[in-house]
Amino acid sequence: MSFRKRNIGLSSPSRTPQSPTQNSTSSLNPTPKPASPGVRPSPIDGRPTTSTGTPSLDALLAGHTGLALGASLLIEESGTTDFGGALLRYYAAEGVVQGHRVHIVGVGEGWGRELPGLVGAAEDEELEGAGKRKRSERMKIAWRYERLGEFGGVVGSRAPPPPTPNRIPLAGSSASTTTPAGASTSPPTAFCHTFDLTKRLALPSPSPLSFLPVAYSNTNPQASPFTTILQALTARLRESPPTAIHRIIIPALLSPALYPSHASQPQHLLRFLHSLRGLLRLHSSRLTAMVTLPLELYPRYTGLVRWIEILSDGVLELTPFPHLIDNSSSTTTTSGAAIAQEDQPQGMVKIHSLPIFHEKGGGGGALSGLGEDLAFTVSRRKFVIKAFSLPPVDGDTDAQQGKVGGGEEGKQTTHCARKFNMADDDEGLEALAELEREASEFNKDAEIDRILKAFRLDAYAVLGLQPGVPESDIKNTYRKKSLLIHPDKTKNPRAPDAFDRLKKAQTELMDEKQRTRLDEAIADARMLLIRERKWTVDHPDLISEAFAKDWREKTKLVLIENEHRRRKQVKGQMAEEGRQKKKEDEELESRKRKRDYEQEWEQTRESRINSWRDFTKKGGEKKKKKIKVLG
Amino acid sequence: MPPTLPAIPPLLSSYLTLPATQQQPPRLILLTSVLGASTNWLLLRFLHSALASPTPATNTKVIMLSFLRDRVFWVDGAKKLGLDLEKEARWVFLDGLCGRDGVAGLKRELLGGLGKGEGRVLVVVDGVDWLVASAPPSSEAIVVQDILDDIFPSSASGDDGAATTILTLSSLPRPQTPETPLECAHTALLTTLAHRADYVMGLRLLETGVARDCSGVLRVTVGGDGGVEEGEVVYWVGGGGEVRVWERGSRG
Numbered sequence: 001m002s003f004r005k006r007n008i009g010l011s012s013p014s015r016t017p018q019s020p021t022q023n024s025t026s027s028l029n030p031t032p033k034p035a036s037p038g039v040r041p042s043p044i045d046g047r048p049t050t051s052t053g054t055p056s057l058d059a060l061l062a063g064h065t066g067l068a069l070g071a072s073l074l075i076e077e078s079g080t081t082d083f084g085g086a087l088l089r090y091y092a093a094e095g096v097v098q099g100h101r102v103h104i105v106g107v108g109e110g111w112g113r114e115l116p117g118l119v120g121a122a123e124d125e126e127l128e129g130a131g132k133r134k135r136s137e138r139m140k141i142a143w144r145y146e147r148l149g150e151f152g153g154v155v156g157s158r159a160p161p162p163p164t165p166n167r168i169p170l171a172g173s174s175a176s177t178t179t180p181a182g183a184s185t186s187p188p189t190a191f192c193h194t195f196d197l198t199k200r201l202a203l204p205s206p207s208p209l210s211f212l213p214v215a216y217s218n219t220n221p222q223a224s225p226f227t228t229i230l231q232a233l234t235a236r237l238r239e240s241p242p243t244a245i246h247r248i249i250i251p252a253l254l255s256p257a258l259y260p261s262h263a264s265q266p267q268h269l270l271r272f273l274h275s276l277r278g279l280l281r282l283h284s285s286r287l288t289a290m291v292t293l294p295l296e297l298y299p300r301y302t303g304l305v306r307w308i309e310i311l312s313d314g315v316l317e318l319t320p321f322p323h324l325i326d327n328s329s330s331t332t333t334t335s336g337a338a339i340a341q342e343d344q345p346q347g348m349v350k351i352h353s354l355p356i357f358h359e360k361g362g363g364g365g366a367l368s369g370l371g372e373d374l375a376f377t378v379s380r381r382k383f384v385i386k387a388f389s390l391p392p393v394d395g396d397t398d399a400q401q402g403k404v405g406g407g408e409e410g411k412q413t414t415h416c417a418r419k420f421n422m423a424d425d426d427e428g429l430e431a432l433a434e435l436e437r438e439a440s441e442f443n444k445d446a447e448i449d450r451i452l453k454a455f456r457l458d459a460y461a462v463l464g465l466q467p468g469v470p471e472s473d474i475k476n477t478y479r480k481k482s483l484l485i486h487p488d489k490t491k492n493p494r495a496p497d498a499f500d501r502l503k504k505a506q507t508e509l510m511d512e513k514q515r516t517r518l519d520e521a522i523a524d525a526r527m528l529l530i531r532e533r534k535w536t537v538d539h540p541d542l543i544s545e546a547f548a549k550d551w552r553e554k555t556k557l558v559l560i561e562n563e564h565r566r567r568k569q570v571k572g573q574m575a576e577e578g579r580q581k582k583k584e585d586e587e588l589e590s591r592k593r594k595r596d597y598e599q600e601w602e603q604t605r606e607s608r609i610n611s612w613r614d615f616t617k618k619g620g621e622k623k624k625k626k627i628k629v630l631g
Numbered sequence: 632m633p634p635t636l637p638a639i640p641p642l643l644s645s646y647l648t649l650p651a652t653q654q655q656p657p658r659l660i661l662l663t664s665v666l667g668a669s670t671n672w673l674l675l676r677f678l679h680s681a682l683a684s685p686t687p688a689t690n691t692k693v694i695m696l697s698f699l700r701d702r703v704f705w706v707d708g709a710k711k712l713g714l715d716l717e718k719e720a721r722w723v724f725l726d727g728l729c730g731r732d733g734v735a736g737l738k739r740e741l742l743g744g745l746g747k748g749e750g751r752v753l754v755v756v757d758g759v760d761w762l763v764a765s766a767p768p769s770s771e772a773i774v775v776q777d778i779l780d781d782i783f784p785s786s787a788s789g790d791d792g793a794a795t796t797i798l799t800l801s802s803l804p805r806p807q808t809p810e811t812p813l814e815c816a817h818t819a820l821l822t823t824l825a826h827r828a829d830y831v832m833g834l835r836l837l838e839t840g841v842a843r844d845c846s847g848v849l850r851v852t853v854g855g856d857g858g859v860e861e862g863e864v865v866y867w868v869g870g871g872g873e874v875r876v877w878e879r880g881s882r883g
Contacts, residue, residue, distance in 0.1 A: 267767040270765055274761070274765065281728060282701075282729045304813055310801055359700075360672065362669070363845070364871065539808070
């Protein structure tokens with residue numbers, strides 16, 4: 001049990017605001033001092049960063065490959081699930097392993113007993129299997145972030161060490177950034193560990209965890225429930241040695257199970273978060289924070305949540321897929337199905353802002369993941385955030401060929417269509433010549449990039465059109481864009497892929513049935529949003545840009561849901577077909593058996609008659625004998 | 632990126648230039664942001680324009696109150712523009728984030744700094760909306776009105792104490808339909824300020840999503856005789872703090 005000091009007056013901060021604090025950029029010309037465990041300089045600007053305990057999350061933080069000290073991260077989550085809680089536990093466990101002080105706000109000590117256990121390097125190696133499997137897995141997982149993730153590496157799970165350990169070129173970042181040699185040339189201390197959610201972390205003694213409960217005051221029920229928390233945090237930071245690294249964890253902020261209702265009053269909550277931001281800046285070389293916020297009671301469009309976001313450095317939103325929540329119990333089928341389930345994304349991840357990156361203005365550096373459709377997958381041993389894609393279902397030919405709506409055309413036909421469109425059309429050639437004059441290679445690359453980034457289930461988005469445009473616009477846009485990015489006309493290696501997606505989108509929109517289905521999904525998304533917000537259909541905000549944006553996001557979710565439903569249907573249909581086939585086979589079999597039996601009966605008639613005759617002859621004698629004996 | 636990008640993008644120079652003489656009327660300039668499109672880079676350029684312009688106005692004094700960012704952040708950002716705020720005596724920084732002064736104390740300091748300077752004074756309040764967000768319900772309007780009246784007497788009065796003022800604040804997700812007291816107060820503040828301002832520089836993200844080579848859109852809205860032109864440009868902020876600004880359609 002740790003002692004908790006209470007009622008300590010708010011003391012003067014160790015440094016006055018006028019004296020510049022030891023910060024981030026001052027480490028650009030670093031004084032040689034021993035690096036703290038679990039802290040390494042950012043490859044972008046050398047500021048100290050620490051791991052969130054989730055490698056794919058570290059890789060998303062605008063190229064810093066870790067959470068910058070002095071910064072906070074807000075994880076928002078819609079629905080009633082607690083995937084964000086898993087991220088917090090990894091963050092806490094990583095802190096414990098690195099010997100950081102971990103302060104947990106608002107929850108009981110039970111929370112700290114459920115931290116995921118550490119996977120040892122050897123065990124990890126063994127479980128990860130041979131290099132072959134590892135490589136194939138790495139191909140699947142977040143290949144685009146892989147180089148970022150390799151910086152420093154996860155213990156045991158990234159086999160080949162980077163060739164030049166003290167200067168790793170990073171995509172998008174200036175290679176000339178100074179990476180202090182001391183930190184990355186000492187590999188034995190890992191930056192990020194691997195944890196297993198099914199195991200429990202053995203806490204060292206004395207426990208590095210401390211719990212800061214929410215205060216209820218009977219005498220003054222309207223007093224801020226955060227005052228004592230803030231005082232305790234300030235005191236602990238002041239009393240600890242200046243080299244100690246701290247982590248603040250606030251699970252399920254404002255959850256009614258943990259906080260009194262008046263905690264959500266802006267003057268309490270926002271002042272607390274403002275002071276927390278102040279603390280982070282004051283101790284910008286030894287403190288980070290991570291907060292989760294359930295969005296169910298406090299939606300993102302409210303002013304309060306916007307202010308919580310403004311006061312946080314990075315904001316991520318998790319949107320779990322409803323279909324997984326509904327059938328979570330029924331997914332335990334065969335082992336094969338369970339394995340397939342593990343690859344499936346469990347929800348979408350949206351990045352709203354990133355530490356440092358957006359504070360500066362939002363540009364430059366590594367943009368990894370920003371603006372893309374990201375999804376998260378939680379399995380036993382990792383929380384992975386990667387680009388969204390649905391793995392194809394076995395036997396679902398539509399999905400395997402990458403065709404969403406189904407139809408007769410295969411990939412082959414698409415290629416033929418490509419050729420056909422090219423050669424046949426005089427007007428097309430003319431347009432092509434004109435286009436080629438004005439469209440530089442740059443525009444082509446930008447368009448290819450846009451198409452590949454567009455949400456592929458939404459054909460309108462792929463073509464860059466507004467829903468509901470007339471058919472002529474679709475034809476026109478398709479013609480222009482297909483000529484622009486035609487694989488024969490650009491060296492871009494991703495052109496064929498983009499072209500195929502464009503073709504697919506056009507095919508889908510030209511099919512009346514499929515287009516209606518898509519339009520319905522888009523309309524559904526709008527109605528869902530209106531219902532969620534309890535608006536009327538003439539609400540003034542419906543024409544705002546913010547709503548349009550939310551609408552687009554909601555449309556994605558609806559389309560994903562529809563796709564899942566469709567796949568389930570296909571699966572069910574296949575199972576049904578299987579049953580039907582089996583029944584037919586059985587019938588056939590039984591008929592055959594019957595026929596065989598009859599045939600045999602006919603063929604063996606002679607012998608049967610003979611044997612009967614023999615029998616009756618013999619039997620008669622026996623009978624007589626018997627009678628004789630009895631008589 | 633070429634390292635030779637000018638600290639002040641040419642397209643913005645007319646907006647960033649502050650009244651040069653005492654005779655010119657002081658201005659109220661409003662910078663608004665949304666989540667993901669912060670005003671920091673723009674504010675840094677205002678500081679640069681006031682303190683490090685090629686023809687340094689003799690004694691411009693800048694009093695800066697920041698509610699959301701610490702001193703180190705501004706010093707670092709200015710350093711990248713070639714402006715050493717650490718050694719700059721004309722820059723007075725009031726820390727509304729890590730500092731211990733309450734709103735009343737900060738206000739006193741701000742007004743104190745305002746009084747004693749000779750020559751031009753530039754007042755900068757970063758995150759002025761924090762005043763309404765942190766206030767208990769029903770008192771916020773008074774506080775804001777107080778502060779505004781003190782810092783920036785309405786231009787009609789022609790008061791000697793008036794100084795050119797730059798305020799930054801964020802706009803909320805649903806500006807048309809505020810519901811909670813916080814949203815109402817925030818919207819009221821924003822609307823009041825926008826009406827009073829000579830011009831508003833509003834930053835927002837691209838409607839079409841995230842792009843690698845573009846950070847956001849800057850719209851300038853002019854009220855009354857703001858003396859500048861209305862317009863909309865696209866901007867990009869690099870990792871090193873450099874900024875490129877160009878008009879839509881013409882790639883810089």
